[in-house]
Amino acid sequence: MGTDADLSAPTARSTITDVARAAGVSVATVSKVINGRDGVAPATFQKVMRVVSELGYETSLVASSLRRRRTGVIGILVAEFEPYSSELLKGISAAAHGTGYELLAYSGPLAAEPPAGWERRSLSRLAGTLVDGAIVVTPTVLMPDTSIPVVAIDPHTGRGGPSTIDSDNVAGSHLAMRHLLELGHRRIAHISGRGDLESSHLRERGYREALEQAGLPFDPDLVRDGEYRRQEAAAAARELLARPDRPTAVFAANDLSAFGVIEVAHELGLRVPEDLSVIGFDDIPDASRSTPRLTTVAQPLGEMGAEALRMLLALLDGNEAERHIRLDASLVVRDSTAPAPA
């Protein structure tokens, strides 16, 4: 631990004032040159540009956005950078090519548990300054009236708030259940997701509907809360799988939960898929690299991100955007499901 003086003093970033001084002109003139405003003599222009490149000056995003109205930056607000939001981000980034907008993905304070209202806080901190519009990933609370256009991906509230994008969670769950049912499973458990997310309720609804359509009874004891998290899902699975009349298949509300279930199955000496079939939801990258590779319901995350960006751009242009877009989910059969044991 040294004093500041010990460290090689980093060259301070140069400011517009430095440029003005070095070029022998006023700050206002430098600003005009940089922003391509006219009313600057060619000679002055040259001189300023030379100093700018010598000093490596680049206008501060912070300072200019405080003053200006538009920043040309779109914010993507996430609770953290995990597989789900990362996939969305890739889709958003690809769709942003050539639009002239820059992307700024922001996570609030990182903690084990995202603090309630993180999306509201993040939005308030960035909106009005810094970003022209925002895409919010899985917001759990109702968004306040916002001063900038906002699109929400897979939100708590379904419709009603800002424009939203999601995938068809109910239909996706039907896909998962039909697959299990066709494999001959009759005792199918469900590890549910986070109660504060609409997607969780919809997936559970799909589970119940599919059971009903198959003429199978709904056993509340076969549904356990997994919070969309591996740990919680594992805990739930431990209870579920220890019972003598354990299920032959588990429909986990997301892939992370499915991994938790598989982990516990192994602990208990159960083989997946021979003794227990497990199916997830999301199709995060790890789903295809795990052992066994996970059968799951794929959400088109990249497309969802791209759609979100398109909606936001429309809003930014002052156009009406659709209020809600729902994309299809699809079944991806891999190795974690098999016919029910005899």
Add this chain to the structure above:
Amino acid sequence: MGTDADLSAPTARSTITDVARAAGVSVATVSKVINGRDGVAPATFQKVMRVVSELGYETSLVASSLRRRRTGVIGILVAEFEPYSSELLKGISAAAHGTGYELLAYSGPLAAEPPAGWERRSLSRLAGTLVDGAIVVTPTVLMPDTSIPVVAIDPHTGRGGPSTIDSDNVAGSHLAMRHLLELGHRRIAHISGRGDLESSHLRERGYREALEQAGLPFDPDLVRDGEYRRQEAAAAARELLARPDRPTAVFAANDLSAFGVIEVAHELGLRVPEDLSVIGFDDIPDASRSTPRLTTVAQPLGEMGAEALRMLLALLDGNEAERHIRLDASLVVRDSTAPAPA
């Protein structure tokens, strides 16, 4: 296209001035309350806090960082959000839990080709204001003296500039080549990467060294430029595979290039891996979802991100950080490689 009046007027985000007015105190007092400074009467404190929560006020990151020194935000600078940087981001995010820092990932203007010097520009725009330190992903130009601590991941320049992280590219290439050699391949081509990235040179070096160690001649005609891109790699492969004395295996400098090679092999009616073995580098998520699944050299991207964050935190604490950390790459054998055809 309506006038502004048509759109539901979004409530403007409230500022510290709004709070001050509503609470009947000065702006300075509100600032003190918000920042927990003492010297505020309990009654005043309560009153201000109440108004803050009523208005949903949250201090603007932009305004406060302009004035303050520290922002508590770490910047991650990328050219775009593709699989490589996304994996790093996940590792960084996981490692940032509980550090008290927030993350802000920023891509410059998105274009087909990242503009030369994007990293310098991004850094200048954010440093000094907005972020306390930065992690730069695959910078291609030498970084300027920076005013904030910076860590570079897989940089152009190897050592010399800021602290850097990379994986052992040479050893990784040896792994790839040894695998191919053990499968009996003797005619092995190499699709090289971007000449402006050090990793590309190192991977090619590994290729040549492995050939030499195996007592095999180096044939310059078997090395083609793929620029780390699918299209370019496909073009290179088309030349390579059309020849009568085509190679039996291709070591592509990254996974994207490997996909380009496989695509062309299929065009030409070659089966992978029966007629042609293909191995990549990076192990991006798609490597395990492609058909055939790609054999490749995995870089521990998550760990690299986590290490980068740790180095940056040390720097931020005023400690000396290691100048350079190199992590091991490992071979992941999947389905795109097989014994050489007889």
Add this chain to the structure above:
DNA sequence: GTGAAAGCGCTAACAC
């Protein structure tokens, strides 16, 4: 205990 005033880096009116 509280507020007035200065200033962070920048842009936009408006003088000159």
Add this chain to the structure above:
DNA sequence: GTGTTAGCGCTTTCAC
């Protein structure tokens, strides 16, 4: 064509 001035939202001396 150029510089002066005000002010974006906030924090921080420093008077009162």
